[in-house]
Structure formats: C-alpha cells, structure tokens
Amino acid sequence: MIETQIPMLEQALEQALSVWKVENKPQLISITEKMDAIDPFIFFDRGTKWKGKRIFWSSSQESFFLVGVGEAISIDSNNQDFLQTEEQWKSLLKEASIYNAFQVPGTGPVAFGGGSFDPDKKSTKLWKEFKETQFRIPSYLLTITNGETYVTFNAMVASDEDTVSIRQDMLLAKQYLLAEQKGLPAGPSIVQKEEIASDQWKELVEKATNEIKSGQAKKIVLAREMRVDFEEDASLSSILYQLHESQTNSFIFAFENERDCFLGASPERLVRLQDNELLSTCLAGTAPRGVTREEDEKIGAALLADEKNREEHDFVVQMIRNAVEACCEQVHVPSDPVLYPLRNLQHLYTPVQAVLKKGYSILDVVQRLHPTPALGGLPREESMMFIREFEQLDRGWYGAPIGWMDAYQNGEFAVAIRSALLQGKSASLFAGCGVVKDSEPEAEYQETMIKFTPMLSVLGGS
C-alpha cells in the first residue's frame, strides 16, 4: 500500500499563493520525500504517461540517478547563453516554496538540460524539437544517491484555482508512478543502417590536416552521422537500461522532447561541482581494447606513448587548465595522463581538481569550458569556423554540455558524446575525432567506427 499523502503540500501551496498575491508572478513549489527503493528504469518507463517530457541521468560509477517526468517549468532560450539561464534559475528559486529537509545533492528543485553545440551553425530540421538552450524542472523527480531514494514534487502556482489541480495531479502521479510494475519492454532491433557520406568525411579529415599543417589551427574535431531504422518505435527505458549495464565509467543521459529523444552514454565529464569543489576531466586520445589482458595492456601502453594521441590530449589539458584557473583556486593537474578504460575503447585521461572562487556558479564554468578542444579544437575560434563551414552535419546537442544543477550550487555536466537522437522508428548516431597534424583519414574513420559501437549495440545492431 502506497502512502499517498504528500506531507507539507498544504503549507507549500499556501506559502506560494501568498507570495503570488504580492509578486503577481507564478511561484515554484517543491517538496522532497524520502521513499523506499524505486527502480529508476521502471520509473522512467512509467513516465511514458508524460511522454515527451522525460529526463534521465546516471553516473554509473557512483550509482547516482536522476529520473524526471513531466515539466513543472522550463528555462529555454533561442540564443545560447548559459549565464542568462543562470539568471532565470536564480530568480525562479528566489521566492520558491522549497520543502526539502534532506538537502542532499540532486534533491529538491533540479534543472536538467543542455544546449546545442554551436548556436552559430545553421540548424536543420533534424533537431527541430530542441532549443539552443533548454533546461527542464521536472514535475516529479526521482533521485537515488548513496543507496537512498527521494522523490521531489514540483509545480508552478499562478492562481487559487491552480492549487486544486496541483493537489489532484500530485496525488494521482504519486500513486501511478510508485505502483508496482512488471519488467521493461523489449529493446529495439535495427533493420537498416546507413553511414552518411563517409568518403566525403575522410576527404574532410585530409583537408583539416592540411589546414593544420599550414598553421591555421592545431586541432580540429570532426564528426559524422549514421542513420538507422528500427522495426518498431524504440523503447527508451530498455535502451537506457542496456546503456547503464554495458557502459561503466560513463554518464547515461536522456532528454526527451515530444517524439524525439537525445540520449547517450558519455565517458566525458565537463564539470562537477559539490560543496564548491570542482572536478573537470580531459578525455581525448583513443585506442581499441585488446581481446586478451596482455593485448589490452600492450595497446594501452602504446596509447600512453603515442605522440599523435598525446598531442591531441595535451591541447585539451592546456585549455581546460586555463579556463579553470580563471575562476578557481588550488588548481591541481597531474603532469601525465592515465588510461581510462571503457568497454569498447580506451582513452587518455587527466583529471583537473580545483576550488571554485566565490561568486561563480557551475554554469559560469560550463560557459567558459564549452567547447573544449575534445569537441571543438584549438584555437577555439579557428577550429569552430572550420567545423561551421565544412562539416556536413547538424550536430545539434551532440558534443555540447548536458547535465543538472540543484538549488544548493551542486551539479554535474557531461559532454554529450557516444549519443543518438531517437525519432520513433529511426535514429541518428554521432561520432567524432580529434584531427591533428599527424592524423590519417582511414585511422580516424576507424576510430569513429569504434565510437559508434556502444550505441549501436544497445540499439540492436552491433
């Protein structure tokens, strides 16, 4: 039997109404409850009732989950500016009626979202459902952290009448979302796949290396697309479950907008902030995994010693270090990278730790870091101009920051790679690589091939 009362609801509604009467603008109410264990994938699947408005985030390393259904309010913008988002987020929280006795990171009002890779590139209809910047405060948010489970109920109050429907919706939603449920639906299976213009892409890699050799840039990251079709509409909950099971050391994310959903399993953290402690990671330079342990170690050692990959990696470290130093103190960066193993490939990895200076927020850092040379290039402007002009792909949200922030200055953003845009019976997959002076088109092509593998395999078409 589920306890269907929502404690503090009446107080929260009353408080919001009294502020609304003075301020005359909608007020956020947010109530957090601790619950017995809830399966995050089943919660997401249950959320199909709110189809088009679900979000998912998990850090598989830490068993941390955020699953949101419905939308209490969104903070959107058609010109990308994370600082503007920050202003709106602060103003929303200023007078909000927040009842969260726990204040654990990721509980209470949480804004989840991201934006497009390059707002200056002309967008195509592929990404028509996605805004330049879009953050969602879910109506119902499940948070699982340190083995504890919380649910936060959020709503906007803008009139006396609202309180009646909010009360009703919240109680029904609580009953529905927490009801027992059988397993997840079956995963998709790919019936057709098409690599978009791969020969042209290899020519573009060559063009970029020439550009680099002539001194126009040091590194340019180039990406490409694969389009796949399924027998039936793909079930998102099963895909997320499979990603979570197969991709350790990754962030699993999903942002659903109507019939489209952008999801992935990214190993690349852009920034994490907790109690003012900042962690960013430089991840660039790639090699496959070996079949035997011996072979794997040999490939790893070769990657660590490979000049081309070290250069690719070092450009990212330089840029992130500079950006972090501008808003942090006690910046710590190891002098050499280590290996970061994933199921299908391994990367060079350098963590950057620091303490954020007073007056800065996680979105300040996101704004400064994006795009890092792991997705754009170096120098930033020159590489971005090259991508904007020559890359035959609408990256949309691929390669851009995606993540969450709470009301207590905690949050985490990943770089949205190893990802796909699901659109009912079809999907677009994205993969890119860092091109430097010693890049070879065929080798870079093969590298994108392995980067497609994690997503392809959970979509039923390895």
Ligand SMILES: C=C(O[C@H]1C=CC=C(C(=O)O)[C@@H]1O)C(=O)O
């Ligand atoms: C651009 C992607 O990967 C980046 C992140 C890690 C390693 C990379 C590389 O070695 O090229 C890329 O910079 C992608 O997966 O689509």
Ligand SMILES: [Mg+2]
């Ligand atoms: Mg590479």
